[in-house]
Amino acid sequence: MITAEIVDKWMKLFYSKISEQKAYLSELDTPIGDGDHGNNMMRGMQGVEDSLDKLSNPDLKTILKTVAMALISKVGGAAGPLYGTAFLEMAKNCEKTQAPAELFKLALEGIKKRGGATTGDKTMIDVWAPAVAALETDSLSVEKIEAAAAGTKDLVAKKGRASYLGERSVGHLDPGAVSSQYLFESFIEAGGIE
Amino acid sequence: MTKKIGIVIVSHVPEVAMGIPKLLEQVAADVSITSAGGTDDNEIGTSAGKIMDAFERNKAQKLLAFYDLGSAKMNLELAVEMSDKKVNIYDVALVEGAYTAATLLEADVTLEDVEEQLAPLKIK
Numbered sequence: 569m570i571t572a573e574i575v576d577k578w579m580k581l582f583y584s585k586i587s588e589q590k591a592y593l594s595e596l597d598t599p600i601g602d603g604d605h606g607n608n609m610m611r612g613m614q615g616v617e618d619s620l621d622k623l624s625n626p627d628l629k630t631i632l633k634t635v636a637m638a639l640i641s642k643v644g645g646a647a648g649p650l651y652g653t654a655f656l657e658m659a660k661n662c663e664k665t666q667a668p669a670e671l672f673k674l675a676l677e678g679i680k681k682r683g684g685a686t687t688g689d690k691t692m693i694d695v696w697a698p699a700v701a702a703l704e705t706d707s708l709s710v711e712k713i714e715a716a717a718a719g720t721k722d723l724v725a726k727k728g729r730a731s732y733l734g735e736r737s738v739g740h741l742d743p744g745a746v747s748s749q750y751l752f753e754s755f756i757e758a759g760g761i762e
Numbered sequence: 763m764t765k766k767i768g769i770v771i772v773s774h775v776p777e778v779a780m781g782i783p784k785l786l787e788q789v790a791a792d793v794s795i796t797s798a799g800g801t802d803d804n805e806i807g808t809s810a811g812k813i814m815d816a817f818e819r820n821k822a823q824k825l826l827a828f829y830d831l832g833s834a835k836m837n838l839e840l841a842v843e844m845s846d847k848k849v850n851i852y853d854v855a856l857v858e859g860a861y862t863a864a865t866l867l868e869a870d871v872t873l874e875d876v877e878e879q880l881a882p883l884k885i886k
Contacts, residue, residue: 602806604807640837641810646832646833648810652840682836727832
């Protein structure tokens with residue numbers, strides 16, 4: 569069950585992973601994108617931290633909505649509206665259910681709608697879709713998430729700036745898939761699936 | 763008199779967003795044209811907040827929105843969901859599409875006819 573405490577811990581862990589891997593994420597984004605994914609995510613997560621610091625004892629909906637709005641307004645690149653929409657969908661539905669499988673599924677649908685991408689397009693969805701499937705069978709693990717992100721290396725990009733490169737995008741990891749890997753790893757570390 | 767339909771330009775670059783209205787105003791003095799460019803810190807990117815602001819500043823209640831690249835569309839869609847104004851987003855070539863729409867709106871051409879002329883400019 570997702571709670572406000574778990575989300576708070578989750579965001580702190582995600583923030584520290586993004587800080588550590590900022591340069592790596594931008595490096596992944598350089599050959600197939602515009603080289604700013606690490607900086608964009610860092611700016612977004614700084615915004616999330618600043619906004620969450622101002623809340624005192626928020627309920628689940630408030631904290632999820634605050635994360636969404638900070639990401640939407642601070643990230644700048646495509647990751648802003650995509651991650652922002654994911655958290656907004658969770659915020660909208662968290663009064664009906666707090667089950668991770670259900671909330672992440674709704675978040676994934678929001679990402680698909682916002683970006684128009686689907687499984688196999690070499691995007692964050694290639695981590696989110698297997699993660700949701702694993703949550704539905706209570707089998708989410710760090711290994712599965714890492715394997716899903718690593719799997720984007722062999723795919724041809726169909727969406728975003730990487731898609732302009734077509735076949736030339738093969739051999740590179742998708743930066744959004746890797747930041748999503750950190751997001752799910754942080755969720756597991758925060759106790760989200762216990 | 764200001765036309766009932768306005769135009770909104772969204773670009774990743776503040777200077778591009780500021781420049782296109784200059785071109786459009788030459789042919790559409792009575793069409794309200796507003797724009798949003800760059801992130802909140804004026805870096806390369808787009809901001810749903812800035813786009814919302816461009817919607818609000820526009821004198822028209824119905825807006826035709828034109829954008830440069832993919833993520834601008836995502837932020838545009840987010841802004842549309844949060845706005846009270848009716849906004850249509852067009853996946854057409856930014857400069858040519860907005861220029862065509864501005865010219866036609868100034869001449870009081872119906873939205874249906876504007877859209878018919880925009881259709882062949884669809885590139886994304």
